[in-house]
Amino acid sequence: MISGVFCASTTPLNADLSPDLGAFTAHAKALIADGCDGIALLGTTGEANSFSLAERRSILEAGVGAVGAGRLMPGTGVNALPETVELTRHALSLGVTRVVMLPPSYYKGVSDEGLFRAYAHVIETIGDSRLQLVLYHIPQVSSVPISHELIERLVTAFPQTVVGIKDSAGKIENMSAMIARFPGFAVLAGADPLLLPLLGMGGAGCITATSNLVADSLATVFRHHADPSRKAEVEAAQARINAFRDLSNSYTQIPAIKAMVAYRHGAALWTRTRPPLVGLTPAELDDLKHRLTAIGASVKDFAA
Amino acid sequence: MISGVFCASTTPLNADLSPDLGAFTAHAKALIADGCDGIALLGTTGEANSFSLAERRSILEAGVGAVGAGRLMPGTGVNALPETVELTRHALSLGVTRVVMLPPSYYKGVSDEGLFRAYAHVIETIGDSRLQLVLYHIPQVSSVPISHELIERLVTAFPQTVVGIKDSAGKIENMSAMIARFPGFAVLAGADPLLLPLLGMGGAGCITATSNLVADSLATVFRHHADPSRKAEVEAAQARINAFRDLSNSYTQIPAIKAMVAYRHGAALWTRTRPPLVGLTPAELDDLKHRLTAIGASVKDFAA
Numbered sequence: 001m002i003s004g005v006f007c008a009s010t011t012p013l014n015a016d017l018s019p020d021l022g023a024f025t026a027h028a029k030a031l032i033a034d035g036c037d038g039i040a041l042l043g044t045t046g047e048a049n050s051f052s053l054a055e056r057r058s059i060l061e062a063g064v065g066a067v068g069a070g071r072l073m074p075g076t077g078v079n080a081l082p083e084t085v086e087l088t089r090h091a092l093s094l095g096v097t098r099v100v101m102l103p104p105s106y107y108k109g110v111s112d113e114g115l116f117r118a119y120a121h122v123i124e125t126i127g128d129s130r131l132q133l134v135l136y137h138i139p140q141v142s143s144v145p146i147s148h149e150l151i152e153r154l155v156t157a158f159p160q161t162v163v164g165i166k167d168s169a170g171k172i173e174n175m176s177a178m179i180a181r182f183p184g185f186a187v188l189a190g191a192d193p194l195l196l197p198l199l200g201m202g203g204a205g206c207i208t209a210t211s212n213l214v215a216d217s218l219a220t221v222f223r224h225h226a227d228p229s230r231k232a233e234v235e236a237a238q239a240r241i242n243a244f245r246d247l248s249n250s251y252t253q254i255p256a257i258k259a260m261v262a263y264r265h266g267a268a269l270w271t272r273t274r275p276p277l278v279g280l281t282p283a284e285l286d287d288l289k290h291r292l293t294a295i296g297a298s299v300k301d302f303a304a
Numbered sequence: 305m306i307s308g309v310f311c312a313s314t315t316p317l318n319a320d321l322s323p324d325l326g327a328f329t330a331h332a333k334a335l336i337a338d339g340c341d342g343i344a345l346l347g348t349t350g351e352a353n354s355f356s357l358a359e360r361r362s363i364l365e366a367g368v369g370a371v372g373a374g375r376l377m378p379g380t381g382v383n384a385l386p387e388t389v390e391l392t393r394h395a396l397s398l399g400v401t402r403v404v405m406l407p408p409s410y411y412k413g414v415s416d417e418g419l420f421r422a423y424a425h426v427i428e429t430i431g432d433s434r435l436q437l438v439l440y441h442i443p444q445v446s447s448v449p450i451s452h453e454l455i456e457r458l459v460t461a462f463p464q465t466v467v468g469i470k471d472s473a474g475k476i477e478n479m480s481a482m483i484a485r486f487p488g489f490a491v492l493a494g495a496d497p498l499l500l501p502l503l504g505m506g507g508a509g510c511i512t513a514t515s516n517l518v519a520d521s522l523a524t525v526f527r528h529h530a531d532p533s534r535k536a537e538v539e540a541a542q543a544r545i546n547a548f549r550d551l552s553n554s555y556t557q558i559p560a561i562k563a564m565v566a567y568r569h570g571a572a573l574w575t576r577t578r579p580p581l582v583g584l585t586p587a588e589l590d591d592l593k594h595r596l597t598a599i600g601a602s603v604k605d606f607a608a
Contacts, residue, residue: 114580276418
């Protein structure tokens with residue numbers, strides 16, 4: 001069963017908005033050193049949908065070189081099924097067997113039947129028994145929710161392949177219902193504040209944006225949540241996580257996470273985003289710096 | 305100024321769900337024979353976002369071979385800006401200078417600043433003065449509306465390139481406000497029932513799904529709407545258009561349009577859709593056949 005703390009890593013950009021692979025690999029190594037079990041690169045926080053297939057392949061290859069295939073769980077789901085197949089096969093060709101797969105999300109209000117056919121087409125076309133597929137439920141962005149009925153059909157048809165879900169909708173009730181209904185199915189929280197309560201009910205871990213900054217605290221919660229003697233330490237770690245999360249969400253989240261990573265590494269390049277996302281303004285960056293300091297972050301300055 | 309009746313053409317599929325280029329080119333020729341001024345292939349109705357870049361290129365090339373580059377106005381906007389650049393450059397390389405460009409639509413609630421930067425990046429990277437770009441406002445599917453403030457910025461920055469909009473939201477007030485605010489900017493209706501009222505207020509024409517079936521009637525409305533002596537003929541044509549549109553919208557629209565095209569050409573292959581869209585059921589197909597006959601359509605049967 002997939003479990004642990006996975007970082008929804010951000011993707012640094014060069015001045016021409018191409019991926020900065022050197023900065024990416026350095027960050028990936030830092031995340032593992034922080035205590036991440038793995039890196040769920042190329043998700044929503046990683047701006048994956050803003051990158052071409054060629055860029056996505058280059059980012060994944062850089063990640064494999066930096067931390068090894070076994071640590072990586074890339075996003076490979078795009079709107080066009082042949083391209084989802086292509087990206088997933090590319091991951092498998094590198095020895096990366098675990099992927100997080102968005103459903104096609106251009107059309108809205110599609111049926112479970114249509115989504116089942118989409119996932120089934122991809123799984124059957126790939127036909128690789130190594131594949132471990134994590135579904136991706138993030139309806140506030142994708143507008144295409146993953147229903148429990150769809151999960152039921154998929155785990156019944158592909159029990160060795162469809163092994164979990166990243167639930168980024170932020171509703172603990174949805175996660176507890178999936179844990180109860182699908183034994184052995186990994187439910188991973190996409191929202192940091194839910195890690196501790198989720199683990200208490202049998203959840204598998206998390207894939208979160210804040211772990212770009214406080215993966216050490218997330219690892220503390222994950223490893224020691226069941227140890228009564230460390231209750232205060234675990235609760236303090238969760239409170240620290242929540243403070244970083246609340247801070248990022250008081251701006252536009254993804255640009256704010258990137259700016260916080262810029263202050264972590266002391267490198268302005270991290271503040272860049274690909275359109276349609278827009279980086280924080282100079283005033284916001286300055287405000288963020290003070291607020292990071294106020295919550296106890298170690299801030300490295302950078303020239304804008 | 306771009307004007308006329310453009311068909312948002314559907315894309316036929318082989319049994320393996322690859323595009324059937326032979327059926328596509330035959331249909332494209334039929335649409336021009338019907339009276340379409342051009343074909344806006346690879347839009348929402350054409351399931352463009354469900355096709356890989358390679359498939360999109362092959363469909364456009366087949367279209368150029370069938371009816372000529374001057375008749376085509378393909379969709380080229382995808383989520384990743386380098387791929388929007390690639391598809392648009394490919395169109396230009398074939399002599400296709402007019403494109404309909406979706407904004408990146410994975411992220412929701414993005415700012416006009418972010419969308420401006422996205423379009424500006426694409427236009428400046430391509431750097432081809434031949435490009436005629438039609439914006440695409442279809443918020444009920446893309447979830448990313450094109451605001452008037454964004455249009456103002458784009459037509460000011462790129463007056464020779466950003467020349468029009470396809471408005472598929474179905475609100476005549478939005479179209480009339482754009483016509484008033486942006487002189488010389490082509491406002492094209494994406495909803496068939498609005499063609500006649502739009503033309504009365506200075507609109508440029510339409511890009512609609514129903515023109516896969518009744519482009520002759522749309523051409524009648526477009527060509528004769530201002531001629532009082534043909535008022536009855538024009539109103540009858542608009543009524544016929546509306547009857548086909550209402551019929552398609554009483555099912556899931558895109559599969560229904562494809563099924564109606566199947567009955568037009570007498571070919572079951574047209575009923576296929578790519579997941580996540582699902583074709584009509586046998587019962588729905590049978591029901592549709594009777595309702596097509598009831599509104600006076602010429603129905604060619606096919607073996608399922």
